[in-house]
Amino acid sequence: MIYADNAATTKMSDAAIEAMTACMKENYGNPSSLYGIGQKAKEALEGARDEIVKAIHAENFREIIFTSGGSEADNQAIRSAAELGRTAGKMHIVSTAFEHHAVLHTLKKLEKEGFEITLLDVHENGLVRPEEVEAAIREDTCLVTIMYANNEIGTIQPIREIGAVCRAKNVIFHTDAVQAVGHISVDVVRDNIDMLSASAHKFHGPKGCGFLYVKKGIKISSLIEGGAQERGKRAGTENVPGIVATAVALKDAVANLDKNAEITVKKRDRLIEGLKEIPHSAINGDEKMRLPGNVNFCFEGIEGESLLLLLDDKGIQASSGSACTSGSLDPSHVLLAIGRVHDVAHGSLRLTINEETTDEEVEFMIRSVKEVVEYLRSFSPIWRDLTEGKKQFIL
Amino acid sequence: MSLYSEKVMDHFRNPRNVGVIENANGIGEVGNAKCGDIMKMYLLIEDDIVKDVKFETFGCGSAIASSSMATEMIKGKPLSEVRELTNKAVAEALDGLPDYKMHCSVLAEEAIKSALEDYEKRKSE
Numbered sequence: 114m115i116y117a118d119n120a121a122t123t124k125m126s127d128a129a130i131e132a133m134t135a136c137m138k139e140n141y142g143n144p145s146s147l148y149g150i151g152q153k154a155k156e157a158l159e160g161a162r163d164e165i166v167k168a169i170h171a172e173n174f175r176e177i178i179f180t181s182g183g184s185e186a187d188n189q190a191i192r193s194a195a196e197l198g199r200t201a202g203k204m205h206i207v208s209t210a211f212e213h214h215a216v217l218h219t220l221k222k223l224e225k226e227g228f229e230i231t232l233l234d235v236h237e238n239g240l241v242r243p244e245e246v247e248a249a250i251r252e253d254t255c256l257v258t259i260m261y262a263n264n265e266i267g268t269i270q271p272i273r274e275i276g277a278v279c280r281a282k283n284v285i286f287h288t289d290a291v292q293a294v295g296h297i298s299v300d301v302v303r304d305n306i307d308m309l310s311a312s313a314h315k316f317h318g319p320k321g322c323g324f325l326y327v328k329k330g331i332k333i334s335s336l337i338e339g340g341a342q343e344r345g346k347r348a349g350t351e352n353v354p355g356i357v358a359t360a361v362a363l364k365d366a367v368a369n370l371d372k373n374a375e376i377t378v379k380k381r382d383r384l385i386e387g388l389k390e391i392p393h394s395a396i397n398g399d400e401k402m403r404l405p406g407n408v409n410f411c412f413e414g415i416e417g418e419s420l421l422l423l424l425d426d427k428g429i430q431a432s433s434g435s436a437c438t439s440g441s442l443d444p445s446h447v448l449l450a451i452g453r454v455h456d457v458a459h460g461s462l463r464l465t466i467n468e469e470t471t472d473e474e475v476e477f478m479i480r481s482v483k484e485v486v487e488y489l490r491s492f493s494p495i496w497r498d499l500t501e502g503k504k505q506f507i508l
Numbered sequence: 509m510s511l512y513s514e515k516v517m518d519h520f521r522n523p524r525n526v527g528v529i530e531n532a533n534g535i536g537e538v539g540n541a542k543c544g545d546i547m548k549m550y551l552l553i554e555d556d557i558v559k560d561v562k563f564e565t566f567g568c569g570s571a572i573a574s575s576s577m578a579t580e581m582i583k584g585k586p587l588s589e590v591r592e593l594t595n596k597a598v599a600e601a602l603d604g605l606p607d608y609k610m611h612c613s614v615l616a617e618e619a620i621k622s623a624l625e626d627y628e629k630r631k632s633e
Contacts, residue, residue, distance in 0.1 A: 414566065415566065416544055416545070416566055416567050416568055416571075417568075418568035418569055419520070419567065419568055419569050419571075419572055422517075422520060422569045423521075426521065435544060435568070436543070436544045444544065455541065455542040455543075455544075456541035456542065459541070459544040492523070492526045492527065492563075492564045492565065493546075493564065493565070493566040494537060494546050494547075494548040494564040494565070494566055495541055495546055495566045496566070497528075497564060
């Protein structure tokens with residue numbers, strides 16, 4: 114089996130599993146209790162928080178709120194900034210067309226509540242332009258939220274520059290860094306970030322765990338009311354085993370980040386080079402400014418779900434932005450945002466590898482994708498029309 | 509637990525009657541690329557019997573499987589029977605399709621109907 118869907122989720126690291134199970138067995142106290150085992154759990158919790166602070170170069174442990182994952186962190190960050198905005202009479206938010214749905218759907222809701230949302234173009238290369246962020250910011254803008262790296266096409270945004278623009282304009286800047294944290298260098302101070310969302314299962318940690326970084330001085334509101342956990346910003350007994358495992362996984366990921374990225378980028382580039390040989394195909398998103406493990410292509414004349422099923426038969430686990438894989442009629446909003454037309458967007462393939470992917474696996478994936486695309490094209494009426502000149506090739 | 513039944517996967521992996529009939533006397537194409545499914549049916553009808561049928565499909569696994577199953581269900585059958593084919597029968601023959609994939613069986617029914625119309629039209633010309 115070749116697992117090439119690391120952007121969907123990653124396998125937990127042994128160290129994270131061990132830390133998690135050890136915590137479950139031996140450190141089961143409630144961190145809010147004042148007796149010994151409660152305080153021991155509290156220690157584990159705060160130790161984990163300190164590791165997160167270090168990993169993203171935050172300045173203070175109070176800047177980290179543990180959440181159930183990236184989606185909750187996104188919701189909380191955006192909701193909080195919107196509430197601050199509403200109080201100040203600022204009801205405008207700037208974001209992009211290719212954000213994760215955790216962001217887009219939250220913004221949609223806010224729109225119904227009276228906010229005005231500007232979604233910036235991400236252009237053909239899938240990159241936001243800082244000068245366009247600057248131009249979009251108005252007197253009444255209360256938040257700019259732009260993802261660090263895109264989950265589908267992997268493009269890495271000029272976050273530092275965008276952050277600088279927001280600082281200069283005195284607007285809160287949130288970034289959904291779910292795909293970036295643990296994979297590329299993230300430094301909340303260097304990158305001028307006010308709020309950042311992360312998810313543990315994207316960096317070999319457990320599912321259902323994540324965190325929100327909130328720069329000191331920004332007032333955050335809670336989504337979940339109840340106890341005083343997370344300094345009153347997130348009620349509910351902390352998921353201590355998950356949080357401990359998150360910290361272990363992130364520490365490892367950050368410690369090996371440069372080494373892993375270097376290895377992965379080489380394999381990614383070989384995979385891209387190999388898939389480019391398929392006629393009438395195109396890479397989605399900027400070829401270089403992308404996550405180390407992300408490869409995303411469109412193949413004209415075929416549909417993505419059938420491609421995935423046949424790759425699965427060959428033992429390759431991948432993903433697609435095809436409508437059929439999402440249960441909706443429209444293909445991926447990300448591919449549409451970079452200007453791919455429906456016909457082509459249906460034939461997309463995302464392979465997200467990591468440092469453990471072998472060279473043999475890369476070659477096998479190239480061969481397999483070539484074979485399957487050729488096979489599906491052999492009985493595709495669209496492909497026939499294209500090759501017979503009845504329709505114009507798009508790619 | 510898998511997305512599709514064994515039958516669907518069998519017809520998807522080994523689609524029956526794939527291809528083109530050069531001397532087809534009824535051709536139907538339905539669906540559109542925008543929605544991600546196009547089916548093209550080629551019929552060769554002699555003495556009111558579907559002597560041969562072939563298909564080409566651009567689409568997901570269930571679209572390909574539905575095309576394949578539908579061709580099997582009409583091959584060698586008299587037109588009176590072919591006209592009665594419903595999408596439900598195709599889906600049932602595949603041991604069911606997920607709800608949001610039922611439209612694939614509808615496309616298969618429509619593709620055959622469209623090919624039959626083309627045949628009638630040619631005959632009357």
